Amino acid sequence: MALGRTLGVALVGLTGHVVEVEAHLAPSLPAFSLVGLPDASLAEARDRVRAAVTSSGIAWPNRRITVNLSPASLPKSGSGFDLAVAVATLAGAGVVDPARVRDVVHVGELGLDGRVRPVRGVLPAVAAAVAAGRTQVVVAEANAAEAALVPGADVVAVRSLAQVAVRHGADVEVPDVPPVHAERTMAGPSPATSDLREVVGQDEARSCLEVAAAGGHHLLMVGPPGTGKTMLAARLPGLLPDLGEADAVEVTAVHSLAGTFDPAGGLLRRPPFEDPHHTATSASVVGGGSGIARPGAASRAHRGVLFLDEAPEFATAVLQTLRQPLEHGELVLHRAGGAARYPARFQLVLAANPCPCGRAVGKGLDCSCRPEQRRRYFGKLSGPLLDRIDLQVELQPARAGDPDGESTAAVARRVATARAAQAERLAATPWRTNAEVPGAWLRARLGPDRGLVADLDRAVDRGTLSLRGVDRVLRVAWTIADLAGRPSPTAADVGRALLMRTRGHGA
Structure with a gap:
């Protein structure tokens, strides 16, 4: 029995959670199971990881392999766990040094030829890792510039799984593979x-x-x-x-x-x-x-x-x-x-x-x-x-x-x-x-003079303005005063704000 551990990051919205990726290799009939609440794209990592390992010139361990993503109750999605799953498996098989990969975060998708492909959300993922005290991060070469934007991150850019394995102590040949470029849906000109x-x-x-x-x-x-x-x-x-x-x-x-x-x-x-x-x-x-x-x-x-x-x-x-x-x-x-x-x-x-x-x-x-x-x-x-x-x-x-x-x-x-x-x-x-700003905070700074909001009271009585609308008119009035350099709005500012909200109707 052998056990390998490394780290990945699960993103739920913009919130990142550091995930421990454990690979357990048992002497039994060869199998590969992935547990820990993976989604469909993450469950497919079994086939991608196996193909990437063999394409990198590394022998696939013919044992029963169980990979657990902990905490198991946290939903995990995407192909960004591929690299972590492969490294944990190789650590359990003794191909790489288990001690060297235990505290390293690996984020990347694996191609069937062993190349490490970029994934989305690298910036919040690396930021979450650094916030959790895990500063060593391995990412795809195409994601390196983005990951390096996070202060305090020790980023390692890799192009292939073989390159990652050699970095962690494996004795394999690193193939010369072409770079993978990130595919983005770019916005138009600003x-x-x-x-x-x-x-x-x-x-x-x-x-x-x-x-x-x-x-x-x-x-x-x-x-x-x-x-x-x-x-x-x-x-x-x-x-x-x-x-x-x-x-x-x-x-x-x-x-x-x-x-x-x-x-x-x-x-x-x-x-x-x-x-x-x-x-x-x-x-x-x-x-x-x-x-x-x-x-x-x-x-x-x-x-x-x-x-x-x-x-x-x-x-x-x-x-x-x-x-x-x-x-x-x-x-x-x-x-x-x-x-x-x-x-x-x-x-x-x-x-x-x-x-x-x-x-x-x-x-x-x-x-x-x-x-x-x-x-x-x-x-x-x-x-x-x-x-x-x-x-x-x-x-x-x-x-x-x-x-x-x-x-x-x-x-x-x-x-x-x-x-x-x-x-x-x-x-x-x-x-x-x-x-x-909430309306109550703004009204409290208008002072006791109700004459400032007399127009708003009449608009509410006529039904042309709601109480929410009163707050929003006051917000605009404060902005008009800020543009004019006044410390607080005048009755004229409030009246102008009301006209701007109602398009001149019902003011």
Whole structure:
């Protein structure tokens, strides 16, 4: 009887758990069993490991092999355990030194030819290993740059299983194998390179965009085609400040797990921008998949912008799933294989036409839509969803001769100043922007003068504003005050915030 041990990492959402991989070799009829709550892709490791070992010129032990992934109650998924399973088996067979592999973390998928292939989620996996005190990590060569982004990690890049075995004391020949490149679904060019000056006219919409950027508020833009809704949304990330160190690591970890991260540029320092097509499913927007759910566009937009163009054309189920992250800043996805928790504190930007045909401008004389079609169109944007949108603005077609507006750089400087004021005010709290602050905390700092919120009280009495809406108007009012350099909002700031929320109706 022989026993070999090494370490791997199981990811449940973004949370990594160090897993002990044990291989027990008993003198009995040859067999290979894998236990410890593996999913289907992990159970297939038996065949991949056997083929990779023999392809590396190492004799496969003809014994009864039982591999246990401990703790057994933790769900484990993916092919990233292949390398750890192979090393533990070779340690049990005496091919490699068991003492040298016991405290080393191995993360990688094995090809049938013995090459070590990259896997997704290496950044959070290595970060979890380092946090648990396991700093020695062996990864695929294509994952080395990403793993090296974790401070304190002693990363070893390998190209083949034979190379790993030799490193741990085996006497085998290391073949010259071609490198394996990581396959990623790369996002398109960052919209932050576009300048806000390119948007002609639309002073009111530009003002709302600046307020949204300064306070982290959600935004709805309604207007006919060609008025600049998409252009404005695409320029919002350029107004946002760079991500802090902790946010950069968290955002990069999400994109690593989603397979959209290129480690060549280091950690993601700019706010991400996601704009799924209106035919996207709920799983692609909020995350999904069999076993442990994978992150969707909402999580990939964490600390950035999620833009839904033609929002009423999205399926109702997709729009309703956004209510949880809008309220709590995270997504908890429950599946049969377990629950995955992903951060999703994004700025939601919705764009919609005034009607299905898009020609309801002014008196709508050119509009061919029937009243029930209009109601059905905007009915997709339910009351509970719209109640979570801080800013709403109507865009009118630009006219010839409308002047160009300010540049992105000029507006971004004001946004940075407002963000600095919020950071100073919220320094002793768990919140960072006005959009995250509870209404009770903001109301307590307005003072006893009810005249500041008289307009809000009247709107609540008329039924045009909910109590949640009152809190969101106050958040916008504080942002307007921050942009103006005032220590607290005035009655005019509150009135302007109410107009920005109701598109001028019912104020």
